[in-house]
Amino acid sequence: MESAATLPDWRANLATIAALMSRAKNELLRVPGAAIPGVLAPTIFFLGINGVFGALTHLTGFETGTYESFAVPVSMLQGAGFTGAAAGVNLARDMEQGWVDRLLVSPAPRWVLLAGTVLAASARALIPATFVFAIALPLGASWPGIDGLLIAYLMVASMAAVAACWGSGLALRFKTQSAAPLMQAGMMAVIFTTTAYAPLALLQPWMRTVAEVNPVTQVVDAARQGFLGSVSWAGTWPALLALLGLLTVLGAWALREMRRTAL
Amino acid sequence: MSDLAKNLRVVKALGLRSVKQTFRRPQLMAPILVFPTLLLAIQTGGAGGAVNLPGFPPVHSFLQFMLAGAMMQSLMLAGNSGGIALAVDIEMGFTDRLFAAPIPRYTIVLGRLAGTATLGLLSALWFLVIGLAFGAPIEGGVLGAAIAVGLVTATAMAVGGIGAAIALRTGSASVVQGLFPLVLVVLFLSSAFFPNALMIQPAREIAEYNPLSFVVEGVRGPIISGVDANELLDAVLAILGIVALGLVLSARALRHRVRVG
Numbered sequence: 001m002e003s004a005a006t007l008p009d010w011r012a013n014l015a016t017i018a019a020l021m022s023r024a025k026n027e028l029l030r031v032p033g034a035a036i037p038g039v040l041a042p043t044i045f046f047l048g049i050n051g052v053f054g055a056l057t058h059l060t061g062f063e064t065g066t067y068e069s070f071a072v073p074v075s076m077l078q079g080a081g082f083t084g085a086a087a088g089v090n091l092a093r094d095m096e097q098g099w100v101d102r103l104l105v106s107p108a109p110r111w112v113l114l115a116g117t118v119l120a121a122s123a124r125a126l127i128p129a130t131f132v133f134a135i136a137l138p139l140g141a142s143w144p145g146i147d148g149l150l151i152a153y154l155m156v157a158s159m160a161a162v163a164a165c166w167g168s169g170l171a172l173r174f175k176t177q178s179a180a181p182l183m184q185a186g187m188m189a190v191i192f193t194t195t196a197y198a199p200l201a202l203l204q205p206w207m208r209t210v211a212e213v214n215p216v217t218q219v220v221d222a223a224r225q226g227f228l229g230s231v232s233w234a235g236t237w238p239a240l241l242a243l244l245g246l247l248t249v250l251g252a253w254a255l256r257e258m259r260r261t262a263l
Numbered sequence: 264m265s266d267l268a269k270n271l272r273v274v275k276a277l278g279l280r281s282v283k284q285t286f287r288r289p290q291l292m293a294p295i296l297v298f299p300t301l302l303l304a305i306q307t308g309g310a311g312g313a314v315n316l317p318g319f320p321p322v323h324s325f326l327q328f329m330l331a332g333a334m335m336q337s338l339m340l341a342g343n344s345g346g347i348a349l350a351v352d353i354e355m356g357f358t359d360r361l362f363a364a365p366i367p368r369y370t371i372v373l374g375r376l377a378g379t380a381t382l383g384l385l386s387a388l389w390f391l392v393i394g395l396a397f398g399a400p401i402e403g404g405v406l407g408a409a410i411a412v413g414l415v416t417a418t419a420m421a422v423g424g425i426g427a428a429i430a431l432r433t434g435s436a437s438v439v440q441g442l443f444p445l446v447l448v449v450l451f452l453s454s455a456f457f458p459n460a461l462m463i464q465p466a467r468e469i470a471e472y473n474p475l476s477f478v479v480e481g482v483r484g485p486i487i488s489g490v491d492a493n494e495l496l497d498a499v500l501a502i503l504g505i506v507a508l509g510l511v512l513s514a515r516a517l518r519h520r521v522r523v524g
Contacts, residue, residue: 040444048451051466053310055457058317067463181293185301192302197309204325207308 016108020116039128046075072136073223074196079128080160081187087121088167088183118164125160148226155223158243165250172257194220215242277374294340303333327399331483332455337386338419345379346426350436383419387412407485424509431516477501
């Protein structure tokens with residue numbers, strides 16, 4: 001086996017990212033209980049908002065007969081938000097315990113260290129999403145079709161990456177797990193100030209204004225396409241653009257914080 | 264100084280410590296005020312159209328309706344946070360030092376509950392102020408507001424008793440923290456966020472018998488319509504039930520904790 005020192009840069013970087021992802025996976029396998037809140041919270045939220053707000057479908061202008069279909073993509077994205085924020089909390093814990101210091105003195109580029117954390121969160125977010133989806137189907141959510149499901153999963157993985165950048169940026173800035181509420185509250189705010197509860201036309205005026213400018217609204221709508229109808233390019237590209245923008249801004253910020261940490 | 268006065272001083276000191284601890288640690292404070300406030304804003308803005316549904320009780324606005332739910336969420340999480348903080352004290356050996364002190368053991372639990380009740384009081388005032396600031400009047404006036412605040416404070420203490428019992432029994436902060444999803448379940452399966460009659464089965468059926476629903480209606484009544492003696496009595500009885508459960512569980516857990524150290 002080649003040693004890392006003899007590998008070309010790009011292969012060494014990929015190996016480092018894979019190692020960091022593997023570490024996150026091991027954490028999950030060794031402490032499975034740690035994943036339970038991240039899975040349970042969106043599932044309970046899904047069941048809760050269906051039981052509580054299901055009657056909203058009787059309002060004129062609601063575009064679907066089943067609230068389950070309307071709500072399931074939101075809960076999947078909520079799981080992604082939780083998972084991404086948890087990546088930030090874990091990074092803060094690693095900083096408190098000195099693990100990040102050891103990573104920072106390694107020759108790996110900073111972006112590689114961040115990519116390992118972010119991609120691990122993306123992969124991990126598929127667990128709560130799958131769990132919520134599996135619960136939602138027998139309860140009355142529509143089958144979104146293969147294309148609809150793939151789009152939903154793409155949105156989930158990308159949203160988890162956005163959340164992980166946000167969480168990592170805050171972890172690197174505050175260097176303490178005490179910043180966890182800020183990581184979670186931030187994600188909760190951006191995911192739910194969208195068309196999460198009702199279509200745009202039925203939101204309260206102030207919420208409609210916020211949802212119209214919130215880029216995550218595009219992500220929620222794209223993830224929802226297959227559950228409410230058919231998938232279209234017109235319904236997908238605005239979400240891809242929004243995610244690209246969010247990833248660029250938050251990724252650059254997290255990277256900047258990581259560079260500042262190393263100083 | 265009489266024994267009662269001495270014990271009250273201990274309860275006061277531990278209660279103040281508990282409140283200060285919460286304000287100093289964002290991870291304890293956020294679930295009590297930040298998350299419920301955020302969820303209140305989100306649900307009011309997102310599901311505000313619900314007031315147009317046939318069968319929705321007459322209200323000034325959805326915000327006015329939701330204030331009681333936000334207070335319930337806040338006090339439930341205050342109870343949970345209180346339990347977590349007590350479990351951390353056990354893990355770090357602080358409770359052992361208190362056990363060795365010449366004070367009755369029950370004052371240790373009462374001190375924590377006094378802190379939780381204070382947080383419940385603050386949360387009730389916070390949400391009433393938010394309601395008034397954003398145009399949701401308190402129909403029951405000053406008396407109605409006082410009743411709502413009193414019920415929320417008492418419920419926080421009652422729910423805190425259950426959190427303290429679990430903390431004393433397990434001595435593990437992560438176990439108490441793991442109850443967070445259960446708190447959400449109890450909340451969603453009550454009339455905290457929507458009128459019972461408009462909920463979907465089986466949530467509606469469960470909410471009808473959930474003691475928290477009685478407390479919610481007792482708090483909501485003075486806010487959206489005025490003071491109703493029957494609603495108030497139901498709420499007080501429900502709180503007494505939760506208090507009794509918390510007392511029994513706490514007493515047993517305290518005996519267990521003293522035995523195992």
